[in-house]
Amino acid sequence: MFGLAIHGGAGTLPRAEMGAEMELNYRAGLRAALDAGCAVLQAGASSLDAVTRAVVVLEDNPLFNAGRGAVFTHDGHNELDAAIMDGKTLKAGAVCGVTHIRNPIELARTVMEHSEYVMLSGAGAEEFALSRGFAFVPTSYFHTPERWRQLERIRSGDARLSALTISHVGTVGAVALDGEGRLAAATSTGGMTGKRYNRIGDSPIIGAGTYADDRSCAVSATGHGEVFIRAAVAHDICSRMRFGGRTLAAAVREVVLEELPALQGDGGVIAIDRSGEICMEFNSEGMFRASRKSSEDARIAIYRP
Ligand code: ASP
Numbered sequence: 001m002f003g004l005a006i007h008g009g010a011g012t013l014p015r016a017e018m019g020a021e022m023e024l025n026y027r028a029g030l031r032a033a034l035d036a037g038c039a040v041l042q043a044g045a046s047s048l049d050a051v052t053r054a055v056v057v058l059e060d061n062p063l064f065n066a067g068r069g070a071v072f073t074h075d076g077h078n079e080l081d082a083a084i085m086d087g088k089t090l091k092a093g094a095v096c097g098v099t100h101i102r103n104p105i106e107l108a109r110t111v112m113e114h115s116e117y118v119m120l121s122g123a124g125a126e127e128f129a130l131s132r133g134f135a136f137v138p139t140s141y142f143h144t145p146e147r148w149r150q151l152e153r154i155r156s157g158d159a160r161l162s163a164l165t166i167s168h169v170g171t172v173g174a175v176a177l178d179g180e181g182r183l184a185a186a187t188s189t190g191g192m193t194g195k196r197y198n199r200i201g202d203s204p205i206i207g208a209g210t211y212a213d214d215r216s217c218a219v220s221a222t223g224h225g226e227v228f229i230r231a232a233v234a235h236d237i238c239s240r241m242r243f244g245g246r247t248l249a250a251a252v253r254e255v256v257l258e259e260l261p262a263l264q265g266d267g268g269v270i271a272i273d274r275s276g277e278i279c280m281e282f283n284s285e286g287m288f289r290a291s292r293k294s295s296e297d298a299r300i301a302i303y304r305p
Helices: 020-042 047-059 104-114 122-131 145-155 159-163 225-230 233-242 248-262
Strands: 003-007 080-086 091-098 119-121 172-177 183-189 210-212 217-223 267-273 278-282 289-293 299-301
Touching (some): 003 020, 003 047, 003 267, 003 278, 020 172, 047 080, 047 104, 047 183, 080 210, 104 122, 104 183, 119 122, 183 217, 217 225, 217 233, 217 248, 233 248, 248 267, 248 278, 278 289
Parallel strands (some): 091 119
Antiparallel strands (some): 003 172, 003 289, 080 183, 210 217, 289 299
């Protein structure tokens, strides 16, 4: 028995602006990542391997705001954040503000497995990456025309952006349960378009955007990072299950549909518990998402049914 859920961000385009072809492209991107992660689980590998693989596929897809398709900072750079957590050992690894790493989730995992630290940032994280044999990509690797247009719209003060519709589109994440009952969570992002001052969001913060604990569940979040940090979203969901006796669905709904809206926190989460129950909930217009349990067909969706 295994389960995998992935997301490609909660800040989707309004339904009216999403053309049929674009929707097909997003669905194909989600499908490819889901299939890649499921293949890992079917082969008997760990939930950590599965979430890493699914997130790598999403990072390599320019449609999503992570890896190749990362959004631009106010100054026209790309600063990437990622985190991963192992629910069995509660070990975790995270990187933030990296600029030359093609797959930040792999670096986060290397921090977890091959350093004495949990979180590394900026130049130091890249120095560590070099010491572990990572190849650097040139910064131009992350320069995609669509993201550049989004930055220009932000810089021009386009009023429609105040609703955060495109400023934080497309963060990616995965949660999984493997055949041995181990949970894992992973999240990767370019953050918010036009961010300044080396801003870091919730995605690489253990307990905010990413958390996994075999005693409760694994969570990956997407949305307005500042609020998700303040609400300690991922850890809060785990705690409601572990100490409050909530089901996964109840814990997720309370946080996403009650706690976050009270703080004007736009976004959603994907989560899976130790019984393989999967929950994908959001309070925004949509959330790119997909899931599959070993015994069932894949589910892929963007908006509400
Ligand atoms: N949560 C991410 C951040 O604030 C953005 C997103 O999920 O779209 O950096």
